[in-house]
Amino acid sequence: xxxxxxxxxxxxxxxxxxxxxxxxxxxxxxxxxxxxxxxxxxxxxxxxxxxxxxxxxxxxxxxxxxxxxxxxxxxxxxxxxxxxxxxxxxxxxxxxxxxxxxxxxxxxxxxxxxxxxxxxxxxxxxxxxxxxxxxxxxxxxxxxxxxxxxxxxxxxxxxxxxxxxxxxxxxxxxxxxxxxxxxxxxxxxxxxxxxxxxxxxxxxxxxxxxxxxxxxxxxxxxxxxxxxxxxxxxxxxxxxxxxxxxxxxxxxxxxxxxxxxxxxxxxxxxxxxxxxxxxxxxxxxxxxxxxxxxxxxxxxxxxxxxxxxxxxxxxxxxxxxxxxxxxxxxxxxxxxxxxxxxxxxxxxxxxxxxxxxxxxxxxxxxxxxxxxxxxxxxxxxxxxxxxxxxxxxxxxxxxxxxxxxxxxxxxxxxxxxxxxxxxxxxxxxxxxxxxxxxxxxxxxxxxxxxxxxxxxxxxxxxxxxxxxxxxxxxxxxxxxxxxxxxxxxxxxxxxxxxxxx
Ligand code: NAD
Numbered sequence: 001x002x003x004x005x006x007x008x009x010x011x012x013x014x015x016x017x018x019x020x021x022x023x024x025x026x027x028x029x030x031x032x033x034x035x036x037x038x039x040x041x042x043x044x045x046x047x048x049x050x051x052x053x054x055x056x057x058x059x060x061x062x063x064x065x066x067x068x069x070x071x072x073x074x075x076x077x078x079x080x081x082x083x084x085x086x087x088x089x090x091x092x093x094x095x096x097x098x099x100x101x102x103x104x105x106x107x108x109x110x111x112x113x114x115x116x117x118x119x120x121x122x123x124x125x126x127x128x129x130x131x132x133x134x135x136x137x138x139x140x141x142x143x144x145x146x147x148x149x150x151x152x153x154x155x156x157x158x159x160x161x162x163x164x165x166x167x168x169x170x171x172x173x174x175x176x177x178x179x180x181x182x183x184x185x186x187x188x189x190x191x192x193x194x195x196x197x198x199x200x201x202x203x204x205x206x207x208x209x210x211x212x213x214x215x216x217x218x219x220x221x222x223x224x225x226x227x228x229x230x231x232x233x234x235x236x237x238x239x240x241x242x243x244x245x246x247x248x249x250x251x252x253x254x255x256x257x258x259x260x261x262x263x264x265x266x267x268x269x270x271x272x273x274x275x276x277x278x279x280x281x282x283x284x285x286x287x288x289x290x291x292x293x294x295x296x297x298x299x300x301x302x303x304x305x306x307x308x309x310x311x312x313x314x315x316x317x318x319x320x321x322x323x324x325x326x327x328x329x330x331x332x333x334x335x336x337x338x339x340x341x342x343x344x345x346x347x348x349x350x351x352x353x354x355x356x357x358x359x360x361x362x363x364x365x366x367x368x369x370x371x372x373x374x375x376x377x378x379x380x381x382x383x384x385x386x387x388x389x390x391x392x393x394x395x396x397x398x399x400x401x402x403x404x405x406x407x408x409x410x411x412x413x414x415x416x417x418x419x420x421x422x423x424x425x426x427x428x429x430x431x432x433x434x435x436x437x438x439x440x441x442x443x444x445x446x447x448x449x450x451x452x453x454x455x456x457x458x459x460x461x462x463x464x465x466x467x468x469x470x471x472x473x474x475x476x477x478x479x480x481x482x483x484x485x486x487x488x489x490x491x492x493x494x495x496x497x498x499x500x501x
Contacts, residue, residue, distance in 0.1 A: 024064030025211020031056040036220035053217035061215035065157035065184040068212030084128035086207035091121035107338040120168035127176035144494030154182035156236030164190035181481035194218035262470035267423030270416035271301035288452030349398035423463035
């Protein structure tokens with residue numbers, strides 16, 4: 001395994017990141033005066049102290065969102081689109097800076113971080129284009145007595161909650177459609193990675209977003225901010241991306257005030273390699289689907305199923321590719337695998353690997369946390385993993401490939417669908433009939449066919465079963481922030497058929 005070390009810390013960048021709450025267009029300290037620290041997962045160094053929002057700040061943000069909603073909802077779509085276009089341009093121009101901030105707080109390699117900045121910015125461009133295409137419908141009532149006109153209106157003040165693993169893209173995938181639809185927003189970033197979000201807030205103000213439309217509440221105590229907002233009756237929409245466990249809790253809280261929800265939750269993606277697969281395609285897709293973001297992705301290949309007749313050649317090539325991935329500080333050019341987010345993440349990955357080995361799995365490479373400072377875990381390949389092992393029934397969220405063999409299509413479909421999650425599945429085959437058959441029967445919201453990457457701003461992202469509710473991105477993404485209003489408009493009185501004879 002190749003280990004790379006970091007260049008000097010880009011400390012000046014962090015100095016430029018806003019450290020206060022964004023409340024109704026103004027940067028300010030938390031009402032309590034409290035702060036919390038953000039830490040570099042590669043070194044353990046403190047990067048910054050941020051204002052730590054609490055319930056009082058949440059109330060102030062809600063008041064601002066409610067006050068701004070009516071006028072903001074009546075702005076011209078082309079004006080909202082222009083703000084999003086400007087934000088896209090600023091993000092694109094500042095790619096290197098945004099990527100470095102993200103790498104410092106989250107750990108992902110700079111190349112991945114630059115990719116995320118581009119992906120994140122494209123949500124702004126996409127939803128700028130959607131803002132000016134919001135449409136309703138017309139139909140004539142069967143009685144002929146009235147026109148049925150449906151128009152679409154912003155759903156209202158929205159609470160947006162994002163995870164730490166894609167701190168920019170998960171933000172823009174929500175902010176973009178909310179701006180396009182004319183909703184005001186309160187955004188609560190993950191405590192581990194708020195710096196990217198704070199920078200995004202400054203960019204949106206620079207792009208011309210009016211005061212009050214967006215508040216940002218970083219906090220070390222998410223329950224103190226989120227629960228009172230959900231129960232307040234003032235929030236009309238929650239869009240959450242995070243774990244299924246927290247998602248369930250927030251759905252309960254949202255039920256009180258009947259808040260509309262979009263839930264992008266966890267995954268347990270099957271990655272299926274059939275015996276007719278092109279082995280090079282299979283290995284490339286497997287590395288992509290497993291190692292993007294160090295495996296800390298909801299779309300990560302969590303259970304790899306390889307046909308028993310090709311499992312050995314597949315494992316040999318895949319293991320060689322995994323072993324060649326340089327591990328190190330994400331700031332060093334050439335790093336492919338950065339640190340995991342925190343000690344708890346390392347502990348969980350190690351527990352899952354140890355459990356799989358105790359159940360009979362073989363470690364081909366890796367398998368033990370790396371000694372020293374930072375939360376580094378090496379690329380790991382496990383084979384002969386028992387279906388009963390815990391690693392099959394939970395998100396690994398680390399650079400560990402867990403491989404089992406299978407005998408036939410029925411066998412693998414049964415095992416692939418044997419999970420409470422249903423976000424994405426990957427199918428590697430050169431047989432078109434099999435590809436369509438298996439894609440149709442996988443219980444997932446998305447299928448990657450001969451590819452390890454499904455994310456695209458133009459595609460509807462989301463899952464079935466306990467992977468969530470609703471879709472983000474694509475044409476459907478803006479629907480989540482719009483409600484329908486039907487207008488009944490009297491028509492001229494219909495002529496009776498009998499009156500014609
Ligand atoms: P998490 O559920 O721990 O946290 C997500 C967000 O919820 C964070 O902002 C966190 O501060 C907040 N939160 C946590 N506890 C809360 C509470 N009691 N009340 C209110 N808010 C609370 O998830 P995470 O560890 O940040 O992210 C990883 C998870 O996100 C994984 O399960 C991953 O699969 C999922 N994810 C899903 C998608 C998707 O699009 N489906 C995308 C990225 C990540």
